[in-house]
Amino acid sequence: MLQVMMERAMREALSEGADQVEVFGVSSRTLSVYLDDSALKNVEEKLDRGISVRLARGRRLGEASTTLRGRGDVERCVADALGGTRVSQPDPDFQGFPSGGGDLPGEPEPLDMGDLVESMDLLVSACHEEGPVKVPTGMLRAATVRSMVINSNGGETGQQGPLTYGHVTSMTTDGSRGEGVERFYFPSPEELDFASLGASLGRKAVDSGRAETFQGKEALPVFLPPHQLAEMLLHSVGFAVSGENVLYRRSPWTGKMGERIASRELTVMDDPTRPGMLSAPADDEGVPSSRKELIRDGELRSFLYDSYNAGKAGAEPTGNALRRSASASQGLYRNPVGISPMNLVLGPGEKGPEDLIGSFDRALLVERFSHPEINPITGGFALEVRCAHILEHGESTRTVRHALLVGNMYSALGNLAGVADDARMFGPTVVPTAGFHGMELVGLGPGEGDR
Amino acid sequence: MNDEMQRAVGMMEREGAGSCDARYQEMMTLTIKVVDGTVRSLKRDRMGGICLRSRIGGTWGYSTTVDTDKDSISRAAREAVRQAGMGDAPGEPLPKAVTESRTMGSGAKMHPVDICLEDKLEAVNLLDQVQRVDDRVANTNSTYTESVRKNTLVNSFGAEKEWEEVRTAIGCMTVAADSGRTEFHYDSKDGTKGFELIMGSDLQTMGAECGQEAVKMLSAGKPPSGEMVCITDPGITGTLAHEVIGHAAEADEVVKGRSFLTGRVGEQVASEDITMIDDGTLEGAHGSIPLDDEGVPSSRSVLIQDGVYSGYLHTLETAATMGVEPTGNGRAEDYSRRVWARMTNTFFEPGDWTLDEMVEDMRYGIVTDKPISGMEDPVGGGFEAQALRGYLVEKGEIQGMVRSFALTGDALEILKTTDAVGLEFRLDGGFCGKGIEDMVPVSAGGPYCRSRIVVGGD
Numbered sequence: 001m002l003q004v005m006m007e008r009a010m011r012e013a014l015s016e017g018a019d020q021v022e023v024f025g026v027s028s029r030t031l032s033v034y035l036d037d038s039a040l041k042n043v044e045e046k047l048d049r050g051i052s053v054r055l056a057r058g059r060r061l062g063e064a065s066t067t068l069r070g071r072g073d074v075e076r077c078v079a080d081a082l083g084g085t086r087v088s089q090p091d092p093d094f095q096g097f098p099s100g101g102g103d104l105p106g107e108p109e110p111l112d113m114g115d116l117v118e119s120m121d122l123l124v125s126a127c128h129e130e131g132p133v134k135v136p137t138g139m140l141r142a143a144t145v146r147s148m149v150i151n152s153n154g155g156e157t158g159q160q161g162p163l164t165y166g167h168v169t170s171m172t173t174d175g176s177r178g179e180g181v182e183r184f185y186f187p188s189p190e191e192l193d194f195a196s197l198g199a200s201l202g203r204k205a206v207d208s209g210r211a212e213t214f215q216g217k218e219a220l221p222v223f224l225p226p227h228q229l230a231e232m233l234l235h236s237v238g239f240a241v242s243g244e245n246v247l248y249r250r251s252p253w254t255g256k257m258g259e260r261i262a263s264r265e266l267t268v269m270d271d272p273t274r275p276g277m278l279s280a281p282a283d284d285e286g287v288p289s290s291r292k293e294l295i296r297d298g299e300l301r302s303f304l305y306d307s308y309n310a311g312k313a314g315a316e317p318t319g320n321a322l323r324r325s326a327s328a329s330q331g332l333y334r335n336p337v338g339i340s341p342m343n344l345v346l347g348p349g350e351k352g353p354e355d356l357i358g359s360f361d362r363a364l365l366v367e368r369f370s371h372p373e374i375n376p377i378t379g380g381f382a383l384e385v386r387c388a389h390i391l392e393h394g395e396s397t398r399t400v401r402h403a404l405l406v407g408n409m410y411s412a413l414g415n416l417a418g419v420a421d422d423a424r425m426f427g428p429t430v431v432p433t434a435g436f437h438g439m440e441l442v443g444l445g446p447g448e449g450d451r
Numbered sequence: 452m453n454d455e456m457q458r459a460v461g462m463m464e465r466e467g468a469g470s471c472d473a474r475y476q477e478m479m480t481l482t483i484k485v486v487d488g489t490v491r492s493l494k495r496d497r498m499g500g501i502c503l504r505s506r507i508g509g510t511w512g513y514s515t516t517v518d519t520d521k522d523s524i525s526r527a528a529r530e531a532v533r534q535a536g537m538g539d540a541p542g543e544p545l546p547k548a549v550t551e552s553r554t555m556g557s558g559a560k561m562h563p564v565d566i567c568l569e570d571k572l573e574a575v576n577l578l579d580q581v582q583r584v585d586d587r588v589a590n591t592n593s594t595y596t597e598s599v600r601k602n603t604l605v606n607s608f609g610a611e612k613e614w615e616e617v618r619t620a621i622g623c624m625t626v627a628a629d630s631g632r633t634e635f636h637y638d639s640k641d642g643t644k645g646f647e648l649i650m651g652s653d654l655q656t657m658g659a660e661c662g663q664e665a666v667k668m669l670s671a672g673k674p675p676s677g678e679m680v681c682i683t684d685p686g687i688t689g690t691l692a693h694e695v696i697g698h699a700a701e702a703d704e705v706v707k708g709r710s711f712l713t714g715r716v717g718e719q720v721a722s723e724d725i726t727m728i729d730d731g732t733l734e735g736a737h738g739s740i741p742l743d744d745e746g747v748p749s750s751r752s753v754l755i756q757d758g759v760y761s762g763y764l765h766t767l768e769t770a771a772t773m774g775v776e777p778t779g780n781g782r783a784e785d786y787s788r789r790v791w792a793r794m795t796n797t798f799f800e801p802g803d804w805t806l807d808e809m810v811e812d813m814r815y816g817i818v819t820d821k822p823i824s825g826m827e828d829p830v831g832g833g834f835e836a837q838a839l840r841g842y843l844v845e846k847g848e849i850q851g852m853v854r855s856f857a858l859t860g861d862a863l864e865i866l867k868t869t870d871a872v873g874l875e876f877r878l879d880g881g882f883c884g885k886g887i888e889d890m891v892p893v894s895a896g897g898p899y900c901r902s903r904i905v906v907g908g909d
Contacts, residue, residue, distance in 0.1 A: 034789065042510070042512075042789055043513070043538055045514050068517060076497065136830075167887060177831050248589070249589040375823070375855055378632075384857065384859040404906075407909055440907075
């Protein structure tokens with residue numbers, strides 16, 4: 001039904017005067033279970049279907065999207081997109097929608113709600129075994145998402161697959177205010193070890209409950225585990241290699257192609273040929289994807305493009321135009337096309353994280369920030385540490401919280417202390433633990449002057 | 452549609468639901484983005500669908516679909532009841548608080564559907580053009596958005612409600628670059644208003660000042676680090692109100708003991724100068740709603756009165772659990788999302804200090820200027836916010852500008868140190884997530900406040 005409606009939208013747009021048309025469509029079935037206080041609180045099934053239409057009359061562009069509910073939705077969406085072309089100015093940078101592509105996907109495998117309920121039961125039981133801990137909130141989502149893109153230049157491709165995303169918290173029940181958080185992403189729930197996740201969640205709450213308020217300041221090597229480093233790399237490297245950000249001079253790496261922008265030991269790829277949440281043979285414009293070196297031995301090697309910005313830059317599109325998400329399955333047709341790595345991979349090291357961190361006299365291993373957010377334009381950050389370990393020769397001597405970790409991510413890439421071998425999938429990334437010099441931990445205590 | 456919804460509610464009751472409702476929504480959104488003087492996106496979006504929600508014991512079954520024919524709605528109704536039966540959460544019967552039928556308009560004076568596209572485009576083009584105040588402006592970005600959300604709710608208490616929400620926003624961000632350094636500045640205006648929000652805005656000044664401030668930031672210095680006297684601007688004050696106290700006041704966190712404010716009603720938790728409110732009835736504010744997504748009228752809830760903790764924000768269910776009246780805070784991002792206890796417009800009440808008086812009284816410290824982000828910590832009560840920039844204060848005088856930095860600490864400890872609350876008051880609109888997702892429109896704000904806070908930045 002989705003494909004039929006997409007083709008109808010294409011015919012309608014061409015018959016109403018569009019010169020070029022692209023139709024992106026998604027249908028999804030999402031099952032979710034929510035936990036409250038370790039009990040099953042919400043059980044949900046969600047069915048969704050919609051399209052996005054981009055079209056051009058000459059070089060005047062228009063775009064619209066709609067949920068496909070019934071009669072008239074396709075025609076209204078096309079009319080909305082055409083309406084945009086009547087007021088917009090010709091865009092000299094528009095080069096057309098890409099041609100070519102691959103296969104359209106078939107029907108997805110069915111999902112079972114019972115599997116989700118059992119998985120969460122397993123996680124909660126394992127968490128409870130770690131001490132005085134409960135699971136106050138938790139969500140597990142499994143979805144089948146079928147996306148397609150067709151265009152009037154003969155482009156036609158699509159993706160279909162399962163998506164599993166969970167976000168669960170734990171907390172101590174002994175009054176110590178300890179909290180643990182696990183977010184996990186996998187293409188399929190069968191690939192997840194829910195007992196291990198539950199045990200890890202319980203330990204994190206207990207660790208956090210033991211954490212002391214950090215006092216004073218200290219500069220020391222800082223190691224970031226995969227679930228924190230992944231987001232920091234997406235906010236920095238992911239932003240800086242976007243061809244759009246380079247064209248608009250928002251990227252700090254504008255004009256630095258071929259220059260050394262990181263330590264020699266650092267190699268970062270976008271590798272959609274490896275398993276990943278968004279890995280696929282083509283992007284959401286239908287452009288074939290490929291493995292690309294973004295940073296090789298510390299040197300900047302490539303930028304990422306969608307078709308529009310590639311045309312503007314005089315480059316080829318790289319297959320990095322995405323509307324899909326690593327965690328969401330609903331309303332994807334509403335998302336604008338954005339440039340993003342499909343599967344950001346940080347080249348792993350050879351040592352395990354324990355051996356690597358153990359080789360330093362003193363180091364900080366962050367368990368959790370409040371939110372690992374980087375200022376993508378400057379790279380600056382000052383992140384609230386909610387739980388971290390100070391280690392001496394690999395042994396934890398203190399667990400701390402209520403402190404800020406201060407640094408700059410673009411500078412940190414040039415001050416690498418080491419990369420471990422424990423790469424893990426997190427969102428659209430596969431990232432191991434890595435350590436950096438040049439950061440400072442700032443805690444409670446007298447500052448620079450006083451009232 | 453209303454007849455089909457009534458039929459679905461009847462079916463869920465017959466299938467065994469204790470309480471149930473049907474929510475149908477249509478949302479129309481227009482977004483115009485102009486970058487460096489070129490329209491990069493002009494997009495209309497129409498979304499809609501129906502949610503059938505059923506409760507057995509304390510477990511909810513949700514079934515949502517975009518197919519609104521009779522058979523699809525019947526199937527979804529049966530699924531909602533079946534799913535509610537899979538859980539074992541305990542729960543009190545819901546209060547019959549939503550029984551009357553009602554239809555409410557948005558109150559927009561210049562409804563967006565009555566304004567031509569050309570006028571909207573002209574506004575956002577002007578905003579983009581005037582940001583280019585200097586050769587060091589590297590990139591200009593301007594966005595106009597409008598949304599019209601039409602809601603219909605039918606529930607098992609016999610109520611049938613229809614209401615509309617209209618929101619309009621315009622914002623800009625300027626990136627400035629010089630000698631290898633890059634900084635940005637932003638500004639925005641938003642509210643539960645129509646195009647009158649744009650007509651009442653001085654876009655020329657807004658855009659030009661954004662450009663000028665981005666350029667000034669190229670010479671901002673390194674921020675200090677450590678615990679110090681800090682005057683939080685209305686934006687950062689609002690971040691503290693929203694992220695720490697507001698999220699912890701959401702009663703679904705309280706009933707399971709996840710909030711650090713659990714059991715603290717009547718306790719002195721802040722300086723006597725502090726009064727904090729959540730108010731969904733404020734005319735024109737971005738977080739205002741006539742009714743929540745369970746059909747309960749929004750209200751003004753006092754969270755802290757003169758430093759004493761006073762109450763929580765409720766859904767129908769948490770009100771039943773705690774034996775109080777619902778407050779109209781049961782909100783969902785859209786028809787396909789869960790209803791949670793959520794904030795509306797959350798703020799500290801103003802005091803009587805001017806900013807100059809606060810600064811004159813300081814030997815050393817910092818004044819924040821605009822928030823970038825913040826994060827909640829209902830379990831630990833920790834405060835975390837990122838300021839876009841700030842100003843150092845030495846010997847009672849404002850000195851140089853410093854670049855972005857963070858603020859952190861135990862929120863209640865910070866509020867106990869608050870010794871000056873300002874006159875000037877502002878609310879900033881935005882969107883709030885819970886558990887990372889489920890974004891709902893809110894606003895947060897307050898006055899300038901002087902407290903002791905840990906700050907740090909690169």
